Amino acid sequence: MSDEQTVLIAGMGPAGLVAGLILTRAGIPVRIFEAEEVLPTDLRASTFHPPTLDMLAELGVADLLVADGLKAPTYQWRDRMTGDAATFDLGCLEGQTAYPFRLQCEQFKLTRVAAQMLEAEPLATLQFGWAASTVTQDEGGVTLTLSAKDGTTRTERGAYLIGADGASSAVRRALDIPFEGFTYAEQWVVASTPVDFAETIPNLAPVTYTADAEEWFVLLRTKDLWRVLIPVAEDADAEEVMSDAFIEAKLQGIAPHDGPYPIAHRTIYRVHQRVAETYRVGRAAIAGDAAHINNPLGGMGMNGGIHDAVNLAHKLVRVIQDGADADAMLDHYSKQRRAIAEEYVLTHTHQNKQVIEEKDPDKRAAHLARMKEVAATPDALLAYVRKGAMLDAVEKSMAVDPA
Secondary structure, three states, X not given: OOOOOOEEEEOOXXXXXXXXXXXXXXXXXXXXXXXXXXXXXXXXXXXXXXXHHHHHHOOOOHHHHHHOOEEEOEEEXXXXXXXXXXXXXXXXXXXXXXXXXXXXXOHHHHHHHHHHHHHOOOOEEEEXXXXXXXXXXXXXXXXXXXXXXXXXXXXXXXXXXXXXOOOOOHHHHHOOOOEEEEEEEEEXXXXXXXXXXHHOOOOOOOEEEEEXXXXXXXXXXXXXXXXXXXXXXXXXXHHHHOOHHHHHHHHHHHOOOXXXXXXXXXXXXXXXXXXXXXXXXXXXXXXXXXXXXXXXOOOOHHHXXXXXXXXXXXXXXXXXXXXXXXXHHXXXXXXXXXXXXXXXXXXXXXXXXXXXXXXXXXXXXXXXXXXXXXXXXXXXXXXXXXHHOOHHHHHHHOOOOXX
């Protein structure tokens, strides 16, 4: 593999692996490095939006995920106190996408499939146990320093670097890119159970956002489990809120169940809304969580990261194979995708949080009434669903050539 054409990629999450697939299939060698010894299989993102599936279909990935996931043709906004709901049918997207539904499928299923495909690509090298550390650049290329857990270090040389190494990205920090934003006060708890909430809650959609003044929650169904997301106090004791007793009480409060809830997975984390000041410095660019992080209300984080990867990889193909101007292309990538993160992803997800935690019952009722009217009005429904499904954002940002 020639260093003059090789693209280095830090991180084997969705963004890094999707970028790797696009590049290798275009004839560009890649070396991809992951800090962990194996691909993580913990439950992270679980919603794939229609345009993301359209992009993954071009790589031969989408239908594999559909076969291993759950189609969610509808999603809801509900009120916890009244039980009233507005239901949005993604069937209105028929003809605008090959996948007019949300796919509920765990993130690790994508990374597992993508990694297997890359291992079969002669132009791809995947190496585990190596974390990005520092980055240096010159006119001819970029040098990435990697470190192992035992303290061993090494360097890799390539033409370009993609930093897709997560929210605490070492690549972003090495490039000295500010990551401004804020952290929500409360902590968020996610628990997964095989108990079917639809048997207890009438007319429940596979994805449901339930507003409440005191304790809102989100229910998301996957192929094998229901995932429940609830907020807890900023100073809540992690051991207490992760206990069987605490989670059992919360789930029983959502949907009374005869007998204890079996819990398959549980986690607690803090949520941020942040976007990098720029997505590129010289020959290095960042994508996915390294570039932007947001709350999960809307399922836009992983999807936005994949969209970053597709945009960036296609631009690098133009640069490396067609001789397009690198500065123009990478600047265009940064401007396009950063604008989407700010205008669509962060704004939309923050608005969702404001709605779901609204304390005034009159305002909650008014919002739900508006949502029910939107859901019942074809033109309004299509506009709303297109925005929530990220179709508008994709159409705005996926042009390859600089304007």
